[in-house]
Amino acid sequence: MPAPPYLKHSHDMPGGQTIRLTGRSSRLSLLQIGIVARRIRAAFPEINIEVKARSSRGDELQQVPLHTVEGSDFFTRDIFDALANGEADIAVHSLKDMSSEHFFGGNRFAVPDREHTHDVAIFTATAVSKLRAGQPIIIGTCSPRREEMATVFLKKALPQWTNTVSIETKPIRGNVETRLQKLDTGEYDATILAAAGLNRLLRSEKDAPLVARLLDNKKLVLLPLVECVPAPCQGAIVAEAHPSNEKAIAVLDRINNPELYEHCVQEKRTAAQYGRGCLQRFGVTTLAYEQDTVTYAAGRDEQDREFSHWDITPVPDASGTFFSATDHMGHFFEYRYSQPVASPDAPVIYVSNYKAVQDDQLILALQKRKVWAAGTKTWYELARQGIWVDGCADALGLEALQKVWTMPLIGIDRADVEVITHEQAAANWQKKGWQTLVTYQTISRPRKEITDQIVAADTVFWTGFQQYQLYKDVLKEKVQHACPSGETAALLRSAGVDPFVFPTIKAFQQWRKTSFPLPSAG
Numbered sequence: 001m002p003a004p005p006y007l008k009h010s011h012d013m014p015g016g017q018t019i020r021l022t023g024r025s026s027r028l029s030l031l032q033i034g035i036v037a038r039r040i041r042a043a044f045p046e047i048n049i050e051v052k053a054r055s056s057r058g059d060e061l062q063q064v065p066l067h068t069v070e071g072s073d074f075f076t077r078d079i080f081d082a083l084a085n086g087e088a089d090i091a092v093h094s095l096k097d098m099s100s101e102h103f104f105g106g107n108r109f110a111v112p113d114r115e116h117t118h119d120v121a122i123f124t125a126t127a128v129s130k131l132r133a134g135q136p137i138i139i140g141t142c143s144p145r146r147e148e149m150a151t152v153f154l155k156k157a158l159p160q161w162t163n164t165v166s167i168e169t170k171p172i173r174g175n176v177e178t179r180l181q182k183l184d185t186g187e188y189d190a191t192i193l194a195a196a197g198l199n200r201l202l203r204s205e206k207d208a209p210l211v212a213r214l215l216d217n218k219k220l221v222l223l224p225l226v227e228c229v230p231a232p233c234q235g236a237i238v239a240e241a242h243p244s245n246e247k248a249i250a251v252l253d254r255i256n257n258p259e260l261y262e263h264c265v266q267e268k269r270t271a272a273q274y275g276r277g278c279l280q281r282f283g284v285t286t287l288a289y290e291q292d293t294v295t296y297a298a299g300r301d302e303q304d305r306e307f308s309h310w311d312i313t314p315v316p317d318a319s320g321t322f323f324s325a326t327d328h329m330g331h332f333f334e335y336r337y338s339q340p341v342a343s344p345d346a347p348v349i350y351v352s353n354y355k356a357v358q359d360d361q362l363i364l365a366l367q368k369r370k371v372w373a374a375g376t377k378t379w380y381e382l383a384r385q386g387i388w389v390d391g392c393a394d395a396l397g398l399e400a401l402q403k404v405w406t407m408p409l410i411g412i413d414r415a416d417v418e419v420i421t422h423e424q425a426a427a428n429w430q431k432k433g434w435q436t437l438v439t440y441q442t443i444s445r446p447r448k449e450i451t452d453q454i455v456a457a458d459t460v461f462w463t464g465f466q467q468y469q470l471y472k473d474v475l476k477e478k479v480q481h482a483c484p485s486g487e488t489a490a491l492l493r494s495a496g497v498d499p500f501v502f503p504t505i506k507a508f509q510q511w512r513k514t515s516f517p518l519p520s521a522g
Contacts, residue, residue: 397486
């Protein structure tokens with residue numbers, strides 16, 4: 001990835017010079033300044049670094065509702081002024097707090113670090129009791145985006161212990177620790193925070209004890225990136241300098257991560273297509289899949305139109321006859337369940353498909369363990385069975401989820417994980433070193449109407465490798481294959497097939513809806 005134009009000409013930094021850093025004075029902001037300072041010292045060991053943190057207008061005006069100022073430089077304007085006035089050389093911000101207008105303006109920027117981008121919902125024990133009793137819970141949030149997406153999602157994703165999950169929202173202000181303390185005082189039953197800030201605080205020797213104590217006895221739900229899309233550039237630290245400050249620009253050159261920088265540029269540009277200002281009810285993020293990334297945006301734009309945007313390349317040739325397995329789900333196999341089903345041994349369970357959890361005793365066992373799901377479809381089905389699900393792989397595969405489990409907020413070791421799956425898939429999981437619990441078998445059931453459509457297809461989208469195995473002998477010689485990322489793509493490649501890989505089935509369906517000229521099969 002090429003460096004931004006203003007970072008192409010590196011400057012040497014003479015030893016003994018001083019770089020003055022500034023930013024907000026909150027615990028989290030000071031940690032972010034510290035990250036930037038360490039990157040600078042690694043690049044320029046002899047440089048002197050001075051830090052002068054300050055409160056911003058946003059920190060001082062606690063009575064101002066955040067939804068009226070989010071994304072409008074409310075927390076960063078005073079810091080910008082410090083650079084312009086020559087009070088500091090480099091300012092450090094959370095990039096999601098910076099407007100696109102400023103980011104694409106005249107100053108110079110580097111993105112040296114980015115944390116996990118998820119939001120996390122944090123529930124008190126009282127909230128869990130209320131959910132069990134069918135009573136409404138109050139979630140503290142000032143974000144229209146979170147209110148639009150997260151509350152809708154949670155009504156389906158929290159355990160369905162009663163007929164309905166009732167959620168009310170109430171504005172909340174304050175830094176991370178203040179918001180967590182407001183849960184303990186009973187003012188709120190839950191709140192939604194960026195996982196990035198919590199992870200940085202939990203990595204801090206000084207701040208971790210307080211944050212860990214405030215999280216103690218709380219139930220967490222790591223919100224999925226696809227259903228609850230984060231704010232543009234969430235988790236990214238940006239370092240900023242005035243264009244006249246050559247010394248500072250030389251530093252930005254050396255600490256910038258070109259890949260992270262480009263991701264953030266694309267997220268900001270994508271966000272600008274759907275709305276500007278403080279009332280954004282959509283999110284934009286970068287999803288990693290296979291060896292690639294995709295910019296994904298979803299929500300409601302400034303005209304209140306619902307949208308979903310996947311920036312995917314390459315894609316199959318949208319001509320000829322098309323077959324999608326998504327039109328025939330449930331028609332490929334019959335399912336035979338083990339009797340009796342063994343009890344899981346591990347403290348953490350990964351459910352690869354909701355069809356694997358049908359036994360009453362297994363459901364009871366999962367209600368007492370930490371449970372993660374392959375995707376939101378499986379998540380919703382588990383929730384209907386009264387199972388609390390901590391998070392999911394966003395249908396990107398278990399390998400993607402392993403990176404999520406390493407964050408301090410989660411801290412799951414793969415040795416503590418057991419995969420619930422079917423008999424035909426278990427051997428493949430075991431080869432990769434996973435514990436498995438087999439609960440059912442899949443019995444092939446070829447159907448003439450499906451066979452006839454696959455025989456005629458120029459492009460086939462598979463949702464599982466077993467589908468390909470069932471019908472591979474009737475395919476055209478030069479058929480195009482497509483599939484979602486994860487295990488299906490890996491197994492197709494192992495069989496000598498080079499498929500077009502979409503991040504998820506949802507991404508494929510969006511591409512199909514907007515790009516494919518033919519009507520759906522079936």
